[in-house]
Amino acid sequence: MTQEAHVTQGPLTTEAGAPVADNQNSETAGLGGPVLVQDQLLLEKLAHFNRERIPERVVHARGAGAYGTFTVTRDVTQWTRAKFLSEVGKQTETFLRFSTVAGNLGAADAVRDPRGWALKFYTEEGNYDLVGNNTPVFFIKDAIKFPDFIHxxxxxxxxxxxxxxxxxxxxxxxxxxxxxxxxxxGDRGIPASYRHMNGYGSHTYQWNNEAGEVFWVKYHFKTDQGIRNLTQAEADRLAGEDPDSHQRDLRQAIERGDFPTWTVQVQIMPAADAAAYRFNPFDLTKVWPHEDYPPIEIGRLELNRNPENIFAEVEQAIFSPAHFVPGIGPSPDKMLQGRLFAYGDAHRYRVGINADHLPVNRPHATVARTNSRDGLLYDGRHGGAKNYEPNSFGGPHQTDRPLWQPVPVAGATGNHAAPVHAEDNDFVQAGALYRLMSEDEKARLVENLAGFIAKVSRDDIVERAIGNFRQADGDFGKRLDAAVQALRG
Known part of the structure; x- marks a missing residue:
């Protein structure tokens, strides 16, 4: 019997499969009497209902997702040996989860917040997860500050x-x-929909080819629908009228066959360039200017299938930047290094130790072979197979070939700040971004910032906040100071 037949055909049953005689009336001691403990259907339904929610994500709780296809459009074998990128025209199934960062599970979609971009490639060498945002940078550069920031x-x-x-x-x-x-x-702070925004891997990652050569890479997903954003006033109205606006838009677009697509690009830096590059290439608060490393188109991402069940496939979907495949690996980015642990740990707590067994999370193009056993919801898939390695009973064995190449390190252990490169400071790229904006864009940026800063109760915090933007660009700080003072009277 198929799963669909089990769910939709035949008599209603209990969880154990026994037929239900009456699903309208609980069992009582006589007409009008108290309910009996022996009414196991009632107790089973109430107990299950009480447990229908798992802990929501601390961050990225509010989200939507869809399945799709990634197609390679350029030969990249000179940079990586990843099989899903091995030839032009090759296609890989994907699942992409969009989200807001700060809002809880019931929050509105149309808010000023970064959007999470968590993409799972179901490759023949295992699942590869690329976990980023709709911005190429982030607020902090070291994971030790992340809990404080989110608080x-x-x-x-x-x-x-x-x-x-x-x-x-x-x-x-x-x-x-x-x-x-x-x-x-700025204007891109509130996307009009998930379809009308870019995605970024944000972090720097390692690619390595068959010869063992190492390259540092950044991912860009450029929307083919065009960038569309909301003003603060438009977002405030939409959030109140339709809190599910982004989720609804994505689902309905796919239902009508208007499949959203993104052009996939990478920036490639030879490993030897990193040490002398003008910015720290592993600093998540910095971009690599395109004039230094022009984006190279390598593929196309299309979303073309909606999940059948939001809880099973979106809420229980798990992504981890530690899910690499041969030819791709981490970089010394300190934020990425912390996330390599934190994401998997969050999933083990929130969904369970066997979360990888769920259909949305398990490999689709290969089979996972591990010696992990037991735990909550373990399904016995390994049968009587031995659960240790090495063994002489035909069990899985190591390949002796790491997924990525080693990175040279030197010096004493300690709580080190990230290395500072020639043009590194906290303000240079913020100032450059401001100066790229048109006068209308600058005016909206200042208005958005001033409206929020003006709510701060302490003058010293206000002055310190404005001071950072003043260091980024003198005009930026001057205009912001005037706007804030006008609002604060």
Whole structure:
């Protein structure tokens, strides 16, 4: 019997398969009497209902997703030996989950917040997860600061509300955030839909080819639908009228056959360039200017199938930047290094130790062969096979070929700040971004920032926050200062 037949045909049953005689009335001690403990259908339904929710994600809780296809359009074998990238025209099934960062599971879609971009490639060498955002940079450069940063974006432990004081106190004391904050409060801070925004791997990753040569790479997904954004006023109205706007738009577009697509590009840096590059190439608060490393088109991503069940396939979907395949690996990016642990640990806590067994998470183009056994919801898939390695009973064995190439390291252990390169500082790229904007874009950026900063209660935090933008660009800081003072009276 197929799963569909099990669900939709025949009599209603209990979870154990027994037929249900009456699903309208609970069992009582006589007409009008108290309900009996022996009514196991009632108890089973209530107990299951109480457990229908798993802990929501601390970040990226609010999301939507779809399945799709990635198609290679350029030969990249000179840079990577990953099989799913091995020939032009090759296609790989994917699942992409979009999300907001700070909002909880019931939050509105149309808000000023980065959008998560979590893409799973179901490759023949295992699942490859690329976990990024709709911005090429982030607020911080070291994962040790991430819990503190997110605490400022979430509800205050005393007031129970998101507090401007907390947000701007942290940002003003973390000047490295100036670049991302400039992005966030600019025109692209509130995408009109998930279809009308770019995606980025954000981090720097390693590619390595058959000869063992190493390259550093950044991923870009450029929307073919065109960039469309919302003003703050438009977003405020839409969030109130249709909190599910982005999720609904994505689902309906796919239902009518209007499949969204993205042109996939990479920036490639030979490993030897990294040490002397003008910016730290592993700093998540920085971009690689396109004049230094022009984006190269390598593929096309299309979303063409909606999930059948949001909970099973979107809420329980798991992604980890530690899910690499041969030819692709990590970089010394300190934010990425922390996420290699944190994502998998979050999934083991939130979904369970066997979350990788769920249909949306397990490999689709190959079979996982591990010695992991037991735990919550273990399905016995290994039968009586031995659960250790090495063994002489035909069990899985190591390949002796690492997925990525080693990176040279030297020096004493310690709590080191990231290396500083020739043009590194916390403000240079934020200033460059501001100067790229038109006068109308600058005016909207200043208006958006001023409206939020003006809510801060302490003058020292206000001055510190404005000071960061003043260091990025004198005109930027001057205009922002005037706008904030006008609002604060």
């Amino acid at each position: 400022t974006q979430k509800r205050d432990p005393y007031t129970g509300s998101t507090e401007a004081d907390n947000v701007w106190d942290f940002w003003s004391l973390s000047p490295e955030s100036t670049h991302q904050v400039t992005w966030l409060f």
